[in-house]
Amino acid sequence: MKHGTSSKNLFTLAKKFIPSGVNSPVRAFRAVGGNPLFIRRGKGAFIWDEEGRCYLDFCASWGPLIFGHAPEGLVNILRRELANGTSFGASTRKEVELAQKIYSFFPSMEKVRLVSSGTEAVMSAVRLARGFTGRKKILKIDGGYHGHVDSLLVKAGSGGATFGIPDSAGIPEELARLTLSIPFNDFRALERVFKKEGRQIAAFILEPIPANMGVILPQKDYLELARQMTKRYGALLIFDEVITGFRVSKGGAQEYFKVKPDLTCLGKILGGGLPIAAFGGRREIMDQLAPAGPVYQAGTLSGNPLAVTAALWMLDRLQASGSRLQAPDHKMHTSSSGPCSVLGTLNSRSEIFFNKLRHFICENEMPVQLNSVASMFTLFFTPDSVTDYVAAKKSNTKRFAKFFHNCLEYGIYLAPSQFEANFISTVHNDSHLERALSVLKKGFIQ
Numbered sequence: 001m002k003h004g005t006s007s008k009n010l011f012t013l014a015k016k017f018i019p020s021g022v023n024s025p026v027r028a029f030r031a032v033g034g035n036p037l038f039i040r041r042g043k044g045a046f047i048w049d050e051e052g053r054c055y056l057d058f059c060a061s062w063g064p065l066i067f068g069h070a071p072e073g074l075v076n077i078l079r080r081e082l083a084n085g086t087s088f089g090a091s092t093r094k095e096v097e098l099a100q101k102i103y104s105f106f107p108s109m110e111k112v113r114l115v116s117s118g119t120e121a122v123m124s125a126v127r128l129a130r131g132f133t134g135r136k137k138i139l140k141i142d143g144g145y146h147g148h149v150d151s152l153l154v155k156a157g158s159g160g161a162t163f164g165i166p167d168s169a170g171i172p173e174e175l176a177r178l179t180l181s182i183p184f185n186d187f188r189a190l191e192r193v194f195k196k197e198g199r200q201i202a203a204f205i206l207e208p209i210p211a212n213m214g215v216i217l218p219q220k221d222y223l224e225l226a227r228q229m230t231k232r233y234g235a236l237l238i239f240d241e242v243i244t245g246f247r248v249s250k251g252g253a254q255e256y257f258k259v260k261p262d263l264t265c266l267g268k269i270l271g272g273g274l275p276i277a278a279f280g281g282r283r284e285i286m287d288q289l290a291p292a293g294p295v296y297q298a299g300t301l302s303g304n305p306l307a308v309t310a311a312l313w314m315l316d317r318l319q320a321s322g323s324r325l326q327a328p329d330h331k332m333h334t335s336s337s338g339p340c341s342v343l344g345t346l347n348s349r350s351e352i353f354f355n356k357l358r359h360f361i362c363e364n365e366m367p368v369q370l371n372s373v374a375s376m377f378t379l380f381f382t383p384d385s386v387t388d389y390v391a392a393k394k395s396n397t398k399r400f401a402k403f404f405h406n407c408l409e410y411g412i413y414l415a416p417s418q419f420e421a422n423f424i425s426t427v428h429n430d431s432h433l434e435r436a437l438s439v440l441k442k443g444f445i446q
């Protein structure tokens with residue numbers, strides 16, 4: 001197949017050999033209609049499709065690319081590492097460095113295991129929680145997405161929310177019955193489920209800031225209550241920070257809200273686009289893992305040297321002092337979450353963008369909600385504020401689809417579904433964001 005084959009032709013061919021033509025459902029554009037783009041390359045804030053059209057990218061591979069596409073430093077270091085081999089199936093020095101470094105970002109992760117995808121991290125954390133507590137039930141929130149883990153594809157968000165198939169075929173009812181689900185931000189439901197089932201619950205797993213039914217903020221004290229209830233009933237609290245980790249702050253949502261979980265799952269940004277994820281937490285829980293402990297977990301490519309190299313580079317960059325636009329007062333740059341840090345700079349630039357967008361929505365009295373935190377956001381096409389899955393599902397997905405395609409036409413690539421987050425990266429400069437703002441404004445027009 002030659003370069004420049006149209007996305008449309010590629011999709012037709014893809015459907016012959018790949019189910020629905022894609023390797024992950026939401027890529028098929030079913031939620032917005034039309035043909036999915038086939039991407040040839042990315043650089044900085046931009047991606048190019050097979051036909052050579054250029055888009056300003058706010059999907060960022062669904063979050064990992066906080067430093068944009070193909071950052072030079074990462075490309076160079078990967079090229080060097082590649083020459084040393086791609087996998088050994090034996091331990092490497094860099095894995096130890098990375099475990100130590102993750103601990104420095106997430107002090108709750110006293111011990112950590114590396115895996116290859118967010119799904120794998122969550123699946124392992126859930127098994128570990130069951131093994132550690134000797135209990136069977138898992139509690140999650142409606143619309144919470146944790147990868148395609150059998151036990152957690154119950155009232156799941158992301159692809160599930162998009163397609164309205166909360167339960168996948170192929171998951172035994174007997175297993176699904178062990179999963180309890182409650183609405184997010186519902187304090188009474190949380191208390192009630194623990195009163196009724198608390199002693200059977202191995203773990204409460206949630207995204208501390210749900211981002212797979214669109215971005216939804218936890219109400220004040222909700223996460224604290226989750227911490228209290230799990231503690232009281234001897235269940236583990238698992239924060240799935242696959243999106244929020246290294247995004248909302250250096251130490252994720254647990255640092256941002258100052259709530260300490262027992263176990264944490266990381267992924268996405270950790271590898272900057274390479275397949276790596278991690279789960280970790282309290283020492284005595286993690287020590288239940290094989291070979292010392294009874295909970296089995298393994299992986300041929302776990303701790304893959306290329307992925308680990310990428311992760312070390314990502315964390316170094318996140319730690320480095322931030323914007324070169326700041327005055328060269330080095331003392332100001334020492335804090336890694338302060339206003340001059342990488343994330344501090346990104347977050348304040350994002351905040352200015354969100355404020356302008358919110359102002360436009362209010363001024364024009366549009367039935368649209370902008371939910372945002374740090375550098376991620378969702379525009380819900382509904383007049384009512386969105387605080388849980390039920391509210392998110394009230395969005396007018398037809399209007400979203402129109403909006404999405406309008407923006408695409410003007411060269412802005414958003415996440416192709418109402419129920420996903422969009423991401424601003426450090427490579428989105430002020431002029432990119434100004435351009436995005438004017439396109440989004442035009443995009444609202446039906």
Ligand SMILES: *Cc1c(COP(=O)(O)O)cnc(C)c1O
Nearest residue numbers: 117118119145146147240242243
């Ligand atoms: C993306 C995601 C996962 C799954 O990660 P994969 O790498 O796609 O398997 C799990 N949890 C959350 C919160 C995610 O956003």
